[in-house]
Amino acid sequence: MPDVAFINGSFVPLAEAKISIDDRGFQFGDGVYEVIRTYKGRPFALEAHWARLERSAAALELTQPYSRTEWTHFVLEGVRRAAYPEAKIYIQLSRGAAPRDHVYPAHLAPTVVMTVREFHPLDKSVSVAGVEAMTIEDIRWGRCDIKSLNLLANVLARQQAKQAHVFEAILVKEGLVTEGAVSNVMVVRGGAVLTAPEGPRILSGVTRAVVLELAINEGLPIHERGISQAELYGADEVFLTGTTVEVLAVVRVDGKSIGDGRPGPVTQRLAAGFTRLVG
Numbered sequence: 152m153p154d155v156a157f158i159n160g161s162f163v164p165l166a167e168a169k170i171s172i173d174d175r176g177f178q179f180g181d182g183v184y185e186v187i188r189t190y191k192g193r194p195f196a197l198e199a200h201w202a203r204l205e206r207s208a209a210a211l212e213l214t215q216p217y218s219r220t221e222w223t224h225f226v227l228e229g230v231r232r233a234a235y236p237e238a239k240i241y242i243q244l245s246r247g248a249a250p251r252d253h254v255y256p257a258h259l260a261p262t263v264v265m266t267v268r269e270f271h272p273l274d275k276s277v278s279v280a281g282v283e284a285m286t287i288e289d290i291r292w293g294r295c296d297i298k299s300l301n302l303l304a305n306v307l308a309r310q311q312a313k314q315a316h317v318f319e320a321i322l323v324k325e326g327l328v329t330e331g332a333v334s335n336v337m338v339v340r341g342g343a344v345l346t347a348p349e350g351p352r353i354l355s356g357v358t359r360a361v362v363l364e365l366a367i368n369e370g371l372p373i374h375e376r377g378i379s380q381a382e383l384y385g386a387d388e389v390f391l392t393g394t395t396v397e398v399l400a401v402v403r404v405d406g407k408s409i410g411d412g413r414p415g416p417v418t419q420r421l422a423a424g425f426t427r428l429v430g
């Protein structure tokens with residue numbers, strides 16, 4: 152089946168999908184995006200993604216081109232056309248095309264782009280064994296809560312992780328763990344789940360919220376607070392959450408084993424709970 156593209160209200164073959172070089176998404180990273188995946192062919196947590204898209208767009212004073220009902224219709228239609236067993240849906244909303252100038256004209260029509268591609272889940276052996284991560288200084292801007300198209304710092308961090316042969320870059324700002332380059336980070340200490348609080352330093356993940364709720368339902372104490380790098384290294388367990396990684400154990404950070412160097416019981420419980428929920 153072909154990958155599906157959608158531009159400004161029309162489905163087009165991916166190879167024919169084109170936007171203007173004047174588009175502000177290209178020129179400035181002036182826009183926002185969402186990534187959604189399907190489980191058993193059905194898009195997961197759409198309402199939470201729409202809520203975040205609305206928050207991100209509002210923060211940039213971007214006009215929302217579609218209602219939630221219209222977005223949902225387009226996503227379902229894209230998934231139907233692509234007909235993959237599982238799909239990942241990227242939605243990008245830029246401020247639109249205009250001659251290059253930092254200042255933007257009023258009433259610019261936003262550019263809406265969506266692609267639907269096949270989703271390949273992580274290999275089961277990777278989730279069973281857990282992954283390695285490295286810490287990297289978080290050099291991102293002051294509004295990481297906006298899911299902005301401007302991902303340069305994340306791109307560089309992710310590339311550095313790849314070159315170091317580890318799965319994820321864990322970002323640290325002023326001594327505190329913020330999140331991963333493409334995920335949120337949770338730490339287990341003394342049976343409690345710790346994660347950075349919502350706010351401008353992290354992207355509040357859809358999966359993060361789902362997993363925190365699972366933890367509460369499991370009777371686990373949760374603390375949304377800053378986690379120092381020393382607490383990260385000394386954690387009983389560390390795991391990542393995200394649309395593409397789900398709940399993924401981190402067994403080594405900067406070459407140091409976390410706990411006994413294997414996915415821990417709390418991570419396994421939450422990963423199993425997550426699998427049940429999406430299944």
Ligand code: PLP
Nearest residue numbers: 333334335354356357358393394
């Ligand atoms: N943090 C960052 C920087 C991300 O890029 C992502 C996902 O792409 C997440 C967290 C996790 O968010 P979600 O669970 O909504 O996929």
